[in-house]
Amino acid sequence: MDERNWLELFPALQGLGETERRILDTRSRILRLPAGATVFAPGKTPQHMLLLLDGVVRVQQVSAGGREIVLYRVFGGESCIMTTACLLANETYHAEAIAETPLKAVGIARAAFDDLLDRSAAFRRFVFTAYATRIADLFLTIQEVAFGRVDVRLAHKLCALADAGGRIALTHQDLAREIGTAREVVSRQLHEFQRCGWVAVKRGEITIRDRASLAALAAARE
Amino acid sequence: MDERNWLELFPALQGLGETERRILDTRSRILRLPAGATVFAPGKTPQHMLLLLDGVVRVQQVSAGGREIVLYRVFGGESCIMTTACLLANETYHAEAIAETPLKAVGIARAAFDDLLDRSAAFRRFVFTAYATRIADLFLTIQEVAFGRVDVRLAHKLCALADAGGRIALTHQDLAREIGTAREVVSRQLHEFQRCGWVAVKRGEITIRDRASLAALAAARE
DNA sequence: CACCGGTCTGTGACAATATCACGCGGGCGA
DNA sequence: TCGCCCGCGTGATATTGTCACAGACCGGTG
Numbered sequence: 140m141d142e143r144n145w146l147e148l149f150p151a152l153q154g155l156g157e158t159e160r161r162i163l164d165t166r167s168r169i170l171r172l173p174a175g176a177t178v179f180a181p182g183k184t185p186q187h188m189l190l191l192l193d194g195v196v197r198v199q200q201v202s203a204g205g206r207e208i209v210l211y212r213v214f215g216g217e218s219c220i221m222t223t224a225c226l227l228a229n230e231t232y233h234a235e236a237i238a239e240t241p242l243k244a245v246g247i248a249r250a251a252f253d254d255l256l257d258r259s260a261a262f263r264r265f266v267f268t269a270y271a272t273r274i275a276d277l278f279l280t281i282q283e284v285a286f287g288r289v290d291v292r293l294a295h296k297l298c299a300l301a302d303a304g305g306r307i308a309l310t311h312q313d314l315a316r317e318i319g320t321a322r323e324v325v326s327r328q329l330h331e332f333q334r335c336g337w338v339a340v341k342r343g344e345i346t347i348r349d350r351a352s353l354a355a356l357a358a359a360r361e
Numbered sequence: 362m363d364e365r366n367w368l369e370l371f372p373a374l375q376g377l378g379e380t381e382r383r384i385l386d387t388r389s390r391i392l393r394l395p396a397g398a399t400v401f402a403p404g405k406t407p408q409h410m411l412l413l414l415d416g417v418v419r420v421q422q423v424s425a426g427g428r429e430i431v432l433y434r435v436f437g438g439e440s441c442i443m444t445t446a447c448l449l450a451n452e453t454y455h456a457e458a459i460a461e462t463p464l465k466a467v468g469i470a471r472a473a474f475d476d477l478l479d480r481s482a483a484f485r486r487f488v489f490t491a492y493a494t495r496i497a498d499l500f501l502t503i504q505e506v507a508f509g510r511v512d513v514r515l516a517h518k519l520c521a522l523a524d525a526g527g528r529i530a531l532t533h534q535d536l537a538r539e540i541g542t543a544r545e546v547v548s549r550q551l552h553e554f555q556r557c558g559w560v561a562v563k564r565g566e567i568t569i570r571d572r573a574s575l576a577a578l579a580a581a582r583e
Numbered sequence: 584c585a586c587c588g589g590t591c592t593g594t595g596a597c598a599a600t601a602t603c604a605c606g607c608g609g610g611c612g613a
Numbered sequence: 614t615c616g617c618c619c620g621c622g623t624g625a626t627a628t629t630g631t632c633a634c635a636g637a638c639c640g641g642t643g
Binding site: 549565 | 590591592593594
């Protein structure tokens with residue numbers, strides 16, 4: 140794809156007029172980050188609104204004791220609400236974001252961001268709907284962390300992360316991070332699933348053997 | 362206060378022009394709800410944007426097992442982002458809201474809400490900053506639920522809820538709801554605090570005797 | 584006052600999770 | 614081949630959640 144036509148990646152922004160497109164053209168720049176880079180961290184203040192062109196960003200929280208929990212991911216074609224929220228409220232970040240793959244993103248200067256919000260209904264709608272859906276995500280996360288059982292949540296994650304062959308190339312530590320628990324808890328639970336014949340585990344990889352049973356357990360959350 | 366001048370309660374909306382004020386005048390209505398009423402519940406779809414004039418709304422989630430957790434409160438002069446988020450994304454509510462006091466609120470018809478968003482930068486700013494601060498709240502809540510210890514969280518809540526005399530007129534069940542745990546856990550923990558001489562408990566009321574120690578525990582993990 | 588019903592609290596037993604402290608073994612680079 | 618790091622297994626223990634009650638308190642009502 141031609142980099143200068145990145146706007147095509149955002150169907151919701153197709154309605155922008157010439158003026159707004161020029162603002163985007165002249166007051167933004169393409170950013171690149173390698174996999175593993177920190178996109179933002181707690182305590183920092185955002186300088187740009189970020190539109191992700193390509194790659195995956197993981198937004199997570201880290202506890203004092205080193206435990207982590209994944210809050211959501213940002214994919215190509217999306218914006219990061221954490222950034223816009225902090226821009227708007229003039230606050231510092233409360234979470235950290237990691238590039239899971241090499242990233243290509245557009246950084247829109249803060250003033251231009253404000254400008255676009257004022258000018259374009261399409262741009263507003265884009266930002267607002269991103270907010271709304273993320274908020275729904277966060278509510279679900281709270282629901283699960285506060286009330287959910289780890290076996291149910293793990294089963295759910297396994298089903299969600301497995302490829303067509305039912306394989307998941309993650310360490311127990313990675314899975315623990317996904318659901319916000321400790322590595323040992325995941326190890327023991329996987330062992331239990333294996334005892335039931337639902338999965339096969341080996342170093343750095345899990346294979347689902349009985350997807351139906353796992354899905355049934357995962358559905359026990361309502 | 363004269364009810365027709367309710368706009369004065371919202372300093373952030375003082376910048377509205379004549380046209381916008383007329384929209385608010387003609388396409389909104391004053392709503393009242395008694396204490397204890399349900400403002401919204403999971404599965405419902407919002408019909409109006411709500412601006413709270415007077416009273417307190419508690420927004421919380423309830424688990425299948427009946428456990429509850431308070432997410433945040435909405436006070437007079439604020440709007441409920443849960444409602445605007447669902448309005449914008451055309452979704453149903455994911456949480457429930459309870460009137461903790463008798464409420465007086467302004468309901469703005471959905472179309473008028475969209476209209477105002479398009480017309481007024483002040484109105485947009487008002488809605489956006491409400492979002493941003495709530496999102497920060499939600500992140501903090503996740504942090505605490507996922508990683509925090511109940512003794513720390515309870516100590517924190519007690520300090521936050523106590524009046525000038527150090528008294529808190531809540532039941533153990535109420536406190537459990539505040540921090541998203543079970544009633545028995547709160548009872549035992551309060552007993553422990555009492556053993557340390559930090560609080561005195563009696564039916565329906567807790568009195569802080571050693572605020573410094575409680576605050577120190579509350580600050581133990583920030 | 585005595586009684587009764589509901590609400591609030593206390594408690595023990597147990598299950599589920601989290602934490603801590605290891606040890607084991609595989610793979611990989613020196 | 615030898616270490617060494619990383620992923621994983623495991624027991625012991627602390628913390629938290631769940632369940633099933635019992636008793637204590639409170640406001641009515643006869």
